[in-house]
Amino acid sequence: MKTISAADLTRTVARLCIQANRRLPPDVAAALDRARGEEPWPLAKSTLDLLWDNLELADARQLPICQDTGMACVFVELGQEVHIEGNFEQAIHEGVRQGYGEGYLRKSIVADPLRRVNTGDNTPAAITLRLVPGEDCRITVAPKGFGSENMSRLGMLKPADGVEGVKAFIVETVRLAGSNPCPPTVLGIGIGGSFDKVAALAKHALLRPLDEPNPDPFYAQLEQELLEEINSLGIGPQGFGGRTTCLGLSIETAPTHVAGLPVAVNVSCHVTRRATAVL
Amino acid sequence: MQYKLTTPVTRADLEPLQAGDTVLLSGTVYTARDAAHQRMCALLDEGKPLPIPLEGAAVYYVGPTPERPGEIIGSAGPTTSGRMDAYSPRLLDLGLKLMIGKGKRNQAVKDAVVRNGAVYLAALGGAGALMAASVKELEVLCWEDLGCEAVRRLEVENFPLTVILDAHGGDLYESGPAAYRNSLG
Structure with missing residues (x-):
């Protein structure tokens, strides 16, 4: 004891x-750094560079x-x-x-x-x-932050909607959010469980580092496909247009009822913050 | 194109601006968010004067973090503008010329921007430290009880902004993503 x-x-x-x-988790910072290296659209790249400058300034001046x-x-x-x-x-x-x-x-x-x-x-x-x-x-x-939190959505889909229905709901959430959640975003996605459980799964998914895919290859593949689809929407950093709409997303799942297919998307932003300590 | 503007601005100053242009703004900028907008509109309903002069003015949707001792301002990026949509057309019709925030506006705001030759500008969402670096002076004007939502007078220098809605109906949130998608062929 x-x-x-x-x-x-x-x-x-x-x-x-x-x-x-004051300081982003290393995986989120690395994802932003990689995105600004890979972004092909000039206005989007310069916007990502400014977001990077902001991280350095916050660290140097001890500002949020x-x-x-x-x-x-x-x-x-x-x-x-x-x-x-x-x-x-x-x-x-x-x-x-x-x-x-x-x-x-x-x-x-x-x-x-x-x-x-x-x-x-x-x-x-x-x-x-x-x-x-x-x-x-x-x-x-x-x-x-609530600029992104307000763009989150929960849907009680039908089992017949299947994986395509789930993907469509998630992509639609990002499309509806547009420029509001300060893209590039980070998405926590819950699939399964019950009405309350699925929202908790989505929130919990935001705690998983972006460089750790879902351990189940089926869901790791789904994460990859969703990221590619979202980054072809063209919303881009800050909604100004470009490739980088989403830095990364994590899916968490739970057993659910024969009659249901709950899906929740907890939208977060490029300032997805978490800090951990063990006592 | 990049433009340098100093507040207060006129309709003629804003006429050349196009969605996607960048602006370095200097001069006085007033801060107001949800609660302050609600109170300003309540004052107008009662026929009372507003705490800020609207003619040619700039309003920034921001609730900064508290300033550390010896600092002018804390972190000060924009909040989501759509929550001010219910109030903005009325203020634009009374002379407000620049709205600074982030995120989509509704059709009523877009119409009021065009009608009044005004402009809606985006500051960098989530880049609070960077935006704060352009603020040279801060004074709390009123409604201190609102905390971070109190109305403040900021003096800014080369505040970096992007034109989202221009006076001619342009909207970068539509044209920017469309241009990127077209570039993919």
Whole structure:
């Protein structure tokens, strides 16, 4: 049995909030760098170069990469052998409060969806907890901007729609989003499960590094085909036109009901952020 | 083409601009997002004056991150403009000439842009550090209770922008992707 204090949890979450907002994960940065090398359309290439300059400037000046420092999505894989000393959820919210304050990050959360008063400290965090074997506590902070979040879609397709129906739904989501989600985008895709599960799968898919295809060759192939189809739409960086509409996408699947084929697309942008620590 | 513009601008200044041109903008730019637009339109409904002069003005849809001590502004890229579509035609008809944001606008905004000889420009979405580098001065003008959505006066120098909607009906979000697709043959 390992004991982790609430204070340790808080400090770790605070540090990850700041780190995630200032520096892209290596796989996302590498995908952007590769895209600007391969982009054939001049305006698109110069736009990608500016996005690269922005990354360097943010790092050098300790500024957030994007002003939408997001809703703090916190994913915890908690080992069953770990005992948390103190209030687990409160410790994470407090970490977000400290990180967004100390890091000069934007406070973008309203306490109520209709009455819309800002909470002033970016809390509460959106916490996803999973119990796993072992005695590690693995924390990922993935701040999510809403310019792209708002372009996400969920569809309850029919089994008869099959793989072609799923592909059409995903490509249509990107086409409808157009310039809004700050392309080039990153897509998290969920297929299967239930209405709530499929959205969680899509969100979770955004945590997988872009250089790690789905371990199932069938879905790895589908990821590749979708990426090619999306990058032939011509939307391009910022929607100005060009090849690079999407930097990469990940598909996560789950068993589903005989009568259903749920699909969810969680749209993210070229500033797809995540930072992880293991306690 | 690249143009250099300084606010306030006139219809004649904007006449040559075409969708796809780039602009380096200098001068005063006012920030306003959803809540500020809602409040401005409420003031207009009540027949009260606005906190910013609209004639020839530029409005930037942005909610910057808080500035660190000694810095002018935090990260300051554009937010999605479509959320302001409900309010923009009214402001354009009252003299607003430049809207700065990112993403698609609806037909009512496109019509108001053409009707008023205005322009809709894109800043680089997600490039908050880069956009902030052109901001030389910041003053919170009003509605501080809105936090990042408060109305601010920015003084900018060579703020890098791309023309999306021009005064002649051009739309880069349509013509840009179409031109790329045509290049593939």
